[in-house]
Amino acid sequence: MFSYIVRRLLYTPLVVIGVLIVTFMLFRVVQGDVSAEYAGKNASAETIAEYRKELGFDKPLFINSEAASERGVLAVFDSQFFHHFKNAVTLDFGRARVSKQKVSSLLAEGAVPSLTLTVPMFLGTLITAVTISLFIALVRGSTLDTSVVVACVCGMSLPFLALIMFGQYFFAYKLEWFPVFGYEPGFAGAKYFVLPVLMGVFAGLGGDVRFYRTVMLDEINADYIRTAKAKGQNTPRILYRHLLKNAMIPIISKVVLAIPFLFLGSLLTERFFGIPGLGYLMVEAIGQRDFQIINAMTFVISVLFVLGNLATDVCYALVDPRVTLN
Amino acid sequence: MRSRLMFAWPIAVLMLVSGSMLGCSEESGGQNGSGGDATLTTRGALSSKVRGMDPMDIGDTTSSSVASNIFDCLYQYHYLKRPYELIPSVAESMPTVSEDGLTYTITLRDDVYFQDDECFTETEGKGRKVVANDFIYSWKRIANLKNVSKNWWIFDGRIKGFNEFRKYTEGVTDKKDVDYDRPVEGLVAVDDRTLQITLTKPWPQVVYMMSHLPTAVVPREAVEHYGDEFINHPVGTGPYMLTDWRRGSKIVFERNPNYREEFYPSEGSEGDKEAGRLDDAGKRLPLIDRVELLIIEEDQPRWLKFVQGDLDIGGIPKDNFDTAVTPSRGLTGDLREKGIVLEIYEDPATFWYGFNMEEPLLGNNLPLRQALNLAIDRDEYLKLFLNDRGMPARGVLPPMLAGYDPDVDSPFTVYDPELARKKVKEAEAIHGGPIPPIVLTMGSTDSVARQTGQWFTRAYQQVGITLEVDYMDWPSAQEKVKTKSAQMYAMGWVADIPDAENFMQLFYGPNASPGTNNMNYQNDEADALYEKLSVMEESPERVEVIRQMQKKVIDDLPCVFTLHRKAYLLRYDWLRNYKPHVFGYGLAKYRNIDAELRQQRVGR
Amino acid sequence: MTAISAEPVVSTASAGRSLWYDAWLRFRRKKLAMVMLVIVVLYVIVGIGVASGWLAADWQDSVGESYAPPSWDTPFGTDIFGQSVFRKMIYGTKISLSVAFFASLLSIGIGVPLGAIAGYFRGYIDEIIVWLYSTLSSIPGLLLILAFAYALKGATLFGYKLDGITAVYLALGLTSWVGLCRLIRGEVIKHKNRDYVTAANAYGASKARIIFRHVIPNVTHLILIDFSLRFVAFIHAEVILSFLGLGAKGEPSWGVMIDDARLELSRGYWWQMAAATLAIFGISLALNIVGDALRDALDPKIRE
């Protein structure tokens, strides 16, 4: 197992390098020189040149052979690609184009509100969906089962944007059950999160229940469940002891791989409910073409995802004895 | 002198400004603090994020108005007097100007201190007194190329020796090595309280610039202490101090206990007394202890928050207009019952769709440009996209500026599709064939931009011109305009000083792209008139020159003038001393709250 | 040998029905799925009708006042220009379906061959393809789509300038093949060791022939199921991209209608939102149910 983790750890940098190449291609090569955009509307040529220098667009893309001949061999790495690489690895993403804030601190600041929103949303959806699908697995084939599936599909078919706007207007404004908008850190702010979390759970439930229902059905029809029943085991323990442990494998892979994306926050919810998280930051960065932010977000989440992948494999090994990690 | 070249195109501007500019400094309302505590709090909303609070970097209205709670310039606008009038702020009196109009001597007040901050290590955090050198330092920061400030245009070519200073900074490798003590001929601190500015040529509007937020005074200690993070730790001399700033969520200011002695004005214009705006005359400023600003970018939640009484002031989003305002431009009954008051005021802004005059198809074809103007029904445009919150623009100058002429002689800036079709025929003759499709660059991709694009396409279709709309984000559109590669594009201009020169320079040949003359309009006679008016003191003769120049522009039609904007704004009646002000920032200090009335209205 | 089976040696004279026909018979039994299939076909007909100019070609005409509420003549009211929201909804079918269709096609075109090649050849080729999709799948989908859409916008391909919506087709297609590729790779690895592949090898079929004539037809049902579900995801993606300003310009799509309606809703003009939501809801529901039924009919593992 240990050697497996080490091997997977060694594979991780390869994927991270892949991500860096992709982001480099997208944000430096295809996107091109954005210094003029950065310099703003009334910028003089020298201001643009200054930005070009600051952003490193004055350097060659991959290999700085010119510098190498002047300043020695190591200067060959004084190129856009290696700076992109170095900056990412040292988490130094520079300053945002518009707000001039440090990108790393923007990410750090945004992570807390985003996670405050997405973690309860995610856990709420997960627990509700698993519970519902366990129950559905028991009554499979019945009218109730069919109606739950139809309800799920209906839920999945609603555009989220429409759902948010309706929820905010109706529950927060008309019925005044929740605050319309706002954010406070800590427990004081809990009230602001209730509605957005509920909306998120509601929106995510359809897809999740459908997914977990399939998982549960796959397992509840398995022969070992019949064996357990033939032994005289009672239903709750069959579900809990036998079914859930086997179903954990697909659940884990979905859960662990979803965790990195929790950092991305929720683009629409955050904007509408005033949660100053990373989703909000993203929407704004997209609107302002703030590639410093988009690039940093892409990289950080990708790395988390790669680590999540690794964690999934380790979890597999813990849950499923058939997985031999070698 | 230049103003803010505003956003992509008119509607976006309207929405942003109605929410943001008014939003910050003017959107304020009152709420009694918790319990019997006498803390007066006002709550407003911003419709866009505050980018940073370093005056050097500020280029947008939202950030300016927010930062103006903290920073002071040499001069400020009188809160109540109309027409707008400058009064001293950190300066003790209006400047003394030399005979040749080149040298300005300004005396500073003796009682202006920076806000207390840990950066003042020598005084153990106590704010020190502002001296003339602080202004010179603050302005040099803008000149320092390494700071890549957006605001260099304010000083570019205006002050003796300042461009040389900028040139010097270009050669410095690290911005920390820039020597701010390096002398500049035109900027001299005669003594701690006397600042002397020498211009390269006469520039009467320089005083207005000294009320423009980027020229506010900042302490060198803070800049050096916080470095790049100064944008998050603003230290100024203003009435409020930043106590909490959660980006994308909320900004909180509290009274600066060391604020200089300044009092609420005891004279105003007509109607101010009746409206109760002189009730607080002579009281020490600021009147409210705490200012809270929420950042709400989506219209729906901002509107809902306001209607619930959580905000004291709010712009009306375009699409809530019907709910709020009756067709006769009054407030609907249920809003009036809640104590909401509608404020309507004119905004010195003009919006247009510019042509790139260097592009041959449009540039060489006056009848085509006339046709493009004639095909636009400005009334319908206003109705559909602005709920009639404005008036059709027939010329360059907006109301409120000297030179504005409601009956300006411009036969082609009216809606006349018949004549337009005729002009298209003429244009085809000049072009030597059917007019090829014209490409309109839209600096936004949102729903209103799409609808506007569609509306223009339909309008031109009626007169036989094909329009193709190219939607993109604002920075890309800017880039296209600046590189003269946009054929037709949406643009707007809002004056931030009450002077017509501010508009006329947009049509001055040497200002062509990447300067502010984005239409690349070139007319020798107009250039001569501009050069004349730009150095003249305000006078009836100058107004005449301005009108002559405007006439030249209208005859040449380098754009489709569309509208002048009117701002509609809602506030609760418990917010006192409210008066719309289109140039001034930092007005929160004049506001007051009737806490009892608020309690009675919303129970909070 | 004593083991003699009671599994009878019954002469099975009944003609071998093809796998697909069998699946169709199973599918046909589900009434709900059949209804939904008809709905999908209707959408497609409408989409083709719009694309060929038979339907809703007059969407630009004003049929009434600005923002007229729904009435008998204008079932979903009118928009800001007095255009019929109903016609726009019909017209929107074209954009949404073609975005989903071309993006799906592109992702199948990339994902299936890559997956098959990786699964069949293994070794270095496999390593490289796996690395490629591991990399792409670690980048958040939306960010990747946005980056692609920005990068592709205004680019020229085969002399054709890519406008906003084409960039969206490409961006969705170029980023979404990963899941399919992984699926096909896994299946091909399974199939590779099956006897029929060994047999094909034995009679000297070329590798390309084995992959494309023998293996891929055996995983086609997975592609079809994937296609039906992916389609829904693409339709929803169009809405989000429109919200972010990357959608269609100059002609209505459902995403654009919802984005427009975002500003109209609080004013009480709900009909444009309702029309677009309904249209999306209809096709999503239909495709989801058809997709489920397809899976039940085609995938013997899940079949009960």
Next chain:
Amino acid sequence: MSDTPIIEIEDLAVSFPVPDAAGRGRRFNAVQGVNLSVYPAQTLAVVGESGSGKSVSAMSVLQLIPTPPGKYESGKIVWRGGVPGHTQEGTGVDLLTFDDKRMRAVRGNQIAMIFQEPMTSLNPVYTIGDQITEAVLLHQQVTRAEANQIAIAALSDVGIAAPASRLKEYPHQLSGGMRQRVMIAMALACQPTLLLADEPTTALDVTIQAQILELLRKLQNEKQMAVLLITHDLGVVAENVDTVAVMYAGRVLEYASVFDVFQNPMHPYTRGLLKSMPVLGREVDRLPTVMDGATIPEDFPAGFTVHPHTVDRNPPGGYGGPNSHLYEVAPNHWVLCEPTAENKDAKPAHPRLAFRRDAVAAV
């Protein structure tokens, strides 16, 4: 030996929904009118092809048919082996009337079942020790350590070497034969009175198969356990069982002692089935099919008619016609048939046959 059956299945019918071509829901009887009985220490073989209803009948005994979609339409399953805390041994109770709680007391305790697929019938995420002791702990008042001892004993009973160390292994670490032995050990750990063995040897190779069957036989002799063996392997039947029930299309076609069935098959299907058996040393061009051999015997007992075999699994009126029932057409020989017109008074008979082979009787 007792002369009352320990279990009797009477007129059992179980239905499942089958959507027809029009998509409408319709219920189909997977088994119908099934009558069977097993005596203590006896082995009854239920033979028949896949889908003939063998497994459904056996699973019904433990109420293991998932309901829905399945449904017990009619019939009784009379159990005389006693139910802990409910009835004494010898008293007949209908298992189909049991609720889940009472049923659980029987499952794995008095009646155990071995399933066909040893690969999938064991839970992959638990060790075999966990899985065997689970059954023991459920039904016996023992400590975990004692349960472990019982598990070890059960494993060694089924011939697994080093049973103590095997307890810690996971199913995937064992071979197919070992897994099947584990299944048997699990079933036997609580010393059931009746063992339902659903094709316990199908998945195994011939030598293992023989070992397992021998093992079952041995255990049966030692513990006086009744066995209901489901198989389609006629070789196994010929060598190991006492009585045979032949099933087809959800019905029992013929029931008799193993010798009667092999020497004197009466139902056309049984005859066809036996004739399709290849005979060692005889050369044939092709093996005869069931249809080839499905003839009605010329000496079919007077007073009864039997329908020729049909391959239609769902003939109108049910297999063998609407009036077919099991009749004792010859002594100790039951066949699904109809009485002729002159034999109107003949009553359908519940098959009961306490026959056991010599080897068993000798015990």
